[in-house]
Amino acid sequence: MSNVRYTEDHEWIRLEGDTAVVGISQYAQEQLGDVVYVELPEVGRKVEKGKEMAVVESVKAASEVYAPISGEVVAANAALTAEPAKVNADPMGDGWFVKLKIANKAELDKLMDEGAYKKFVEGLH
Amino acid sequence: MSNLDPVTGTFSGNRGLQIEEPLIFEQGQEGRTGVDLPAPPKGADRLGGMARKGAVGLPGLSEPQVVRHYTRLSQKNYAIDSGLYPLGSCTMKHNPRLNEKMVRLPGLADLHPLQPLSTVQGALALIDQVAHWLKTLTGMPAVAMSPGAGAHGELCGIMAIRAALEHRGETRKRILVPESAHGTNPATAAACGYEVDAIPANAKGRVDLEAFRAKLGPDVAGIMITNPNTCGLFEPDIVEIAEAIHGVGGYFYCDGANFNAIVGRVRPGDLGIDCMHINLHKTFSTPHGGGGPGAGPVVLSEALAPFAPLPYVVHGKDGFDLVEHDEKGRAFGRLKGFHGQMGMFVRALAYMMSHGSDGLRQVAEDAVLNANYILASLKDVMSPAFDGTCMHEALFDDAFLKDTDVTTLDFAKALIDEGYHPMTMYFPLVVHGALLVEPTETESKDSLDLFVTVMRGLAARAKAGEAQHFHDAPKLTPRRRLDETAAARSPVLRWKPTVETKQAAE
Numbered sequence: 001m002s003n004v005r006y007t008e009d010h011e012w013i014r015l016e017g018d019t020a021v022v023g024i025s026q027y028a029q030e031q032l033g034d035v036v037y038v039e040l041p042e043v044g045r046k047v048e049k050g051k052e053m054a055v056v057e058s059v060k061a062a063s064e065v066y067a068p069i070s071g072e073v074v075a076a077n078a079a080l081t082a083e084p085a086k087v088n089a090d091p092m093g094d095g096w097f098v099k100l101k102i103a104n105k106a107e108l109d110k111l112m113d114e115g116a117y118k119k120f121v122e123g124l125h
Numbered sequence: 126m127s128n129l130d131p132v133t134g135t136f137s138g139n140r141g142l143q144i145e146e147p148l149i150f151e152q153g154q155e156g157r158t159g160v161d162l163p164a165p166p167k168g169a170d171r172l173g174g175m176a177r178k179g180a181v182g183l184p185g186l187s188e189p190q191v192v193r194h195y196t197r198l199s200q201k202n203y204a205i206d207s208g209l210y211p212l213g214s215c216t217m218k219h220n221p222r223l224n225e226k227m228v229r230l231p232g233l234a235d236l237h238p239l240q241p242l243s244t245v246q247g248a249l250a251l252i253d254q255v256a257h258w259l260k261t262l263t264g265m266p267a268v269a270m271s272p273g274a275g276a277h278g279e280l281c282g283i284m285a286i287r288a289a290l291e292h293r294g295e296t297r298k299r300i301l302v303p304e305s306a307h308g309t310n311p312a313t314a315a316a317c318g319y320e321v322d323a324i325p326a327n328a329k330g331r332v333d334l335e336a337f338r339a340k341l342g343p344d345v346a347g348i349m350i351t352n353p354n355t356c357g358l359f360e361p362d363i364v365e366i367a368e369a370i371h372g373v374g375g376y377f378y379c380d381g382a383n384f385n386a387i388v389g390r391v392r393p394g395d396l397g398i399d400c401m402h403i404n405l406h407k408t409f410s411t412p413h414g415g416g417g418p419g420a421g422p423v424v425l426s427e428a429l430a431p432f433a434p435l436p437y438v439v440h441g442k443d444g445f446d447l448v449e450h451d452e453k454g455r456a457f458g459r460l461k462g463f464h465g466q467m468g469m470f471v472r473a474l475a476y477m478m479s480h481g482s483d484g485l486r487q488v489a490e491d492a493v494l495n496a497n498y499i500l501a502s503l504k505d506v507m508s509p510a511f512d513g514t515c516m517h518e519a520l521f522d523d524a525f526l527k528d529t530d531v532t533t534l535d536f537a538k539a540l541i542d543e544g545y546h547p548m549t550m551y552f553p554l555v556v557h558g559a560l561l562v563e564p565t566e567t568e569s570k571d572s573l574d575l576f577v578t579v580m581r582g583l584a585a586r587a588k589a590g591e592a593q594h595f596h597d598a599p600k601l602t603p604r605r606r607l608d609e610t611a612a613a614r615s616p617v618l619r620w621k622p623t624v625e626t627k628q629a630a631e
Binding site: 059060084 | 551
């Protein structure tokens with residue numbers, strides 16, 4: 001899992017060749033509680049690093065999901081529309097949100113790796 | 126006893142006055158009816174073949190069945206008329222019966238908005254009088270009376286700001302909104318085509334002044350701030366914020382949702398704000414939450430007044446007049462079909478006049494005192510989100526529940542069994558597991574003391590390891606703990622008959 005990076009807003013991004021898979025972290029899903037709705041961007045949309053990319057709604061709150069890096073949406077996880085519970089069950093796997101064709105791989109280096117993110121989350125309590 | 130209800134322990138399923146009531150559609154029986162009308166004469170079809178062919182699906186019921194059904198449903202309701210309603214940021218205060226008596230006076234209750242102006246001079250005088258009170262209390266030169274509620278008032282304010290900018294020949298992109306804002310603030314800005322730029326809160330729960338200054342620029346149309354904010358705290362830098370936003374040519378929208386904390390004590394006009402909505406259904410005691418409608422007049426500064434929506438009341442040559450067309454073409458348009466929520470204006474004026482200016486000042490004082498009484502009485506067993514005193518609402522985080530296996534939601538559910546509507550939960554978002562309590566000035570010391578006893582008791586229970594009590598709550602309600610996740614994921618929104626009924630109740 002060394003190729004997974006995290007943002008301070010609790011998104012994860014994993015490089016798979018030229019595309020990157022994006023979702024929300026284990027910590028994020030725990031904080032949100034049961035996810036009841038996910039709004040995903042349409043394929044082809046250009047997203048900008050740090051700007052809203054998707055919306056996730058739980059029994060507690062609705063939150064924006066921000067693009068960890070800039071790119072173009074090449075796939076969205078349609079399964080989440082019917083089964084938003086996947087975000088809780090497997091946030092790093094089946095519960096992925098979108099796949100991005102990324103413009104600049106170097107942007108990834110600026111994000112936290114697993115160790116740094118773990119420390120970041122511990123610092124939140 | 127095999128036919129005892131396993132939950133209630135009674136044969137009927139009822140528990141004393143708590144009657145187990147089926148849906149009205151489940152009670153319907155073909156042929157049962159509350160009226161006895163002669164059968165319609167058979168005649169030629171005058172509907173051009175458009176007569177309905179099937180049943181409309183209404184239940185067949187007798188009159189006492191209908192009366193009992195709705196009476197029983199109303200008995201399951203919780204309202205400000207039945208008890209303390211601590212829902213934070215909602216100002217659930219008592220709705221005085223004098224307001225209701227005034228609004229039912231024949232000369233006010235029977236008006237039609239299209240009557241000739243000469244026949245409604247009293248009503249226009251009343252609107253003018255409410256406007257006078259609002260302008261005086263806020264220290265602002267103008268007020269738009271027509272917005273129908275708080276969010277509608279926000280829309281009015283931001284549209285006035287956009288109209289003022291367009292009049293200057295400018296289009297600006299961004300509106301700044303603090304993270305602790307009501308969700309309607311960013312929604313309003315976005316609905317008006319602006320990009321929402323969030324300002325972080327500082328460790329004291331206020332707007333971070335440095336972060337705010339860093340976001341200023343010539344593309345900022347304005348800022349939307351709630352004061353006191355949704356953490357129940359006064360924004361001490363508000364004058365500096367106003368000066369800074371004006372310095373870059375932007376405007377200052379103040380969300381007046383929490384005006385109850387400062388009415389009669391602070392005039393928002395003195396703080397440099399350009400527009401602010403006032404929830405008559407909060408600060409001025411008109412019914413709220415199912416009893417509405419609301420009303421959200423917007424006070425406007427000199428700079429924004431020319432752009433106020435139509436229509437508005439003026440003192441004309443022959444008495445009061447309504448301006449329906451703006452000769453200069455600067456008014457941004459019309460927000461509502463007619464002149465605003467007339468019934469709410471009557472109620473609000475009854476409240477203003479029965480309290481007087483000294484009474485309104487005392488409203489703010491007592492509301493703030495009550496909130497601080499709760500904060501002070503609970504701070505040793507719960508965890509206040511911020512240090513110091515509060516304004517009209519007391520905010521706690523969930524640190525006091527750490528390692529108890531009890532969440533804010535569980536705590537709120539247990540409060541239902543104690544006979545209270547829960548406080549606001551998980552809002553504002555900037556506070557972890559927030560519990561926001563706004564008692565308002567309505568509550569007496571006895572009432573607050575009982576609430577405090579309950580809250581202290583629940584906190585002690587949670588800490589004593591009685592998590593199961595909280596997970597099972599509520600247990601004394603007509604329905605027990607609901608599955609909120611299933612309700613949101615797969616809601617059942619419509620009753621469907623088990624067997625298709627052949628005929629409507631006719």
